[in-house]
Amino acid sequence: MSDPSSVRSLGDHPSLRERIAIHLREAIVSGDLPAKTRLLEPELARQLGVSRTPLREAIRQLEAEGFLATIPRMGTFVTEVTARDLEDVYAIRSVLEGLAARQAAEQMNEASAAGLRSLLAELALKTADYREYHEAAGRFHDAILAASGNQPLQAMYHTLTHQVARLRTLSLAVAQRPEVSLREHRRIASAITRGRGPEAERLTRSHVEGALTIVRRRIRRQEKPARGEQECDPFSNISNRRSR
Numbered sequence: 001m002s003d004p005s006s007v008r009s010l011g012d013h014p015s016l017r018e019r020i021a022i023h024l025r026e027a028i029v030s031g032d033l034p035a036k037t038r039l040l041e042p043e044l045a046r047q048l049g050v051s052r053t054p055l056r057e058a059i060r061q062l063e064a065e066g067f068l069a070t071i072p073r074m075g076t077f078v079t080e081v082t083a084r085d086l087e088d089v090y091a092i093r094s095v096l097e098g099l100a101a102r103q104a105a106e107q108m109n110e111a112s113a114a115g116l117r118s119l120l121a122e123l124a125l126k127t128a129d130y131r132e133y134h135e136a137a138g139r140f141h142d143a144i145l146a147a148s149g150n151q152p153l154q155a156m157y158h159t160l161t162h163q164v165a166r167l168r169t170l171s172l173a174v175a176q177r178p179e180v181s182l183r184e185h186r187r188i189a190s191a192i193t194r195g196r197g198p199e200a201e202r203l204t205r206s207h208v209e210g211a212l213t214i215v216r217r218r219i220r221r222q223e224k225p226a227r228g229e230q231e232c233d234p235f236s237n238i239s240n241r242r243s244r
Contacts, residue, residue, distance in 0.1 A: 020058035028067050028078055029166045035080040083219055089163050090212040094205045096157045102201035104147035105192040112147040113193040127178040134172050171211040
């Protein structure tokens with residue numbers, strides 16, 4: 001009989017559906033698949049080298065997560081980020097990340113402090129490419145969440161991870177935003193490593209609110225019809241379907 005210990009966890013083997021979902025989700029978060037992009041199953045299956053069954057399963061998963069929407073007789077599209085989405089996600093993000101920063105400061109140790117300093121050094125090298133900066137910024141915030149030691153908080157934040165990443169991309173794509181973000185991250189890290197919890201929370205919430213202001217402006221510009229366009233956007237229900 002084979003040794004049971006030689007059998008690897010199923011968690012080590014992402015299903016094909018999950019791998020497809022990860023690929024498409026990352027393309028949406030990064031902006032490679034912009035809002036309103038129509039997904040053509042035959043072409044997409046060919047490009048990914050997969051059959052249409054796991055592709056459809058991945059699409060259903062991303063529909064449940066709010067990244068895709070299927071409109072009868074029209075097809076499957078990448079959803080838009082609405083003003084309501086933005087306000088809801090950032091309200092929660094501000095509270096959770098602010099609390100995480102305060103708790104991280106209250107129990108900061110040298111190992112965690114060294115980790116934050118290392119991530120800051122990495123961020124400083126990536127301001128020229130907002131996509132690379134985006135990835136490093138995500139790790140910076142994850143490090144603060146981990147340093148908080150608050151597992152229920154981490155679990156709640158995890159449910160927002162992909163939506164936060166998508167919105168962070170919209171913010172960091174604005175000219176000079178990575179440089180401003182870096183300065184804010186340095187102040188946050190300084191407060192945390194010095195054990196100044198209330199200051200760390202205040203700075204973190206201010207950082208989130210600054211990003212909110214930027215994305216709010218972008219979404220307002222996107223939602224405003226250009227001169228000569230019809231007021232009714234035939235694709236508006238892609239996002240509105242999940243905001244009701």
